[in-house]
Amino acid sequence: MKLIMENWRQYMNEEDEEVIELTTDDQKAKAAALETLVFKGPTPNTKHHRSFGIFDDGDLVAMTRVNLRPLSSWKKKDDDYDKVSVLDPVAAISATAVNPTHRRRGFATKLKKHLQGEFGSLLTGTGPKSHESMARINLKLGFKPVLRRGKNTQYFWSSGEEEEED
Numbered sequence: 691m692k693l694i695m696e697n698w699r700q701y702m703n704e705e706d707e708e709v710i711e712l713t714t715d716d717q718k719a720k721a722a723a724l725e726t727l728v729f730k731g732p733t734p735n736t737k738h739h740r741s742f743g744i745f746d747d748g749d750l751v752a753m754t755r756v757n758l759r760p761l762s763s764w765k766k767k768d769d770d771y772d773k774v775s776v777l778d779p780v781a782a783i784s785a786t787a788v789n790p791t792h793r794r795r796g797f798a799t800k801l802k803k804h805l806q807g808e809f810g811s812l813l814t815g816t817g818p819k820s821h822e823s824m825a826r827i828n829l830k831l832g833f834k835p836v837l838r839r840g841k842n843t844q845y846f847w848s849s850g851e852e853e854e855e856d
């Protein structure tokens with residue numbers, strides 16, 4: 691009975707094309723599978739991460755992770771650490787992945803917009819393996835490029851800056 695209730699609750703939460711947080715073991719397994727499909731590599735340590743996703747007909751078709759320790763991958767000795775840490779981002783977005791069957795339907799945009807509603811400031815990066823549309827999505831959503839290193843760009847968004855611009 692408990693299992694039926696859990697499945698029912700999970701099903702009810704997985705409204706098609708709505709962004710939901712991925713919290714159950716089943717949802718996390720689906721997120722890992724989608725990440726592996728899209729990035730074709732191992733998932734890094736996700737201990738301090740939360741994941742969000744969009745379902746279509748029971749399938750997880752879009753996902754993104756949010757690192758709640760956004761500066762953990764930056765080494766303090768790194769010259770650029772200060773440039774990023776001064777921004778004091780609440781979280782960093784990583785691993786935004788949309789199944790190739792569901793691209794160009796606004797799902798990545800929707801995921802990032804959702805995170806802008808959940809977190810006051812966000813860091814997000816693009817690199818040589820990022821799909822070209824991600825830089826445009828970031829700019830459209832008000833993220834500003836704050837650091838360029840080789841082919842990597844870090845973008846930053848803060849709700850405070852948006853209010854100042856109004």
Ligand SMILES: CC(C)(COP(=O)(O)OP(=O)(O)OC[C@H]1O[C@@H](n2cnc3c(N)ncnc32)[C@H](O)[C@@H]1OP(=O)(O)O)[C@@H](O)C(=O)NCCC(=O)NCCS
Binds near residue numbers: 789824
């Ligand atoms: C990058 C990625 C996440 C984008 O996902 P997506 O859901 O296709 O993104 P969106 O639909 O929000 O936006 C993509 C494009 O579709 C357009 N679009 C959005 N809604 C649309 C719609 N309803 N109809 C047609 N086009 C649409 C957007 O304007 C955007 O256009 P542009 O590239 O010309 O600027 C996806 O391509 C992906 O998983 N790539 C591989 C992994 C990757 O690179 N991840 C990012 C790492 S930084």
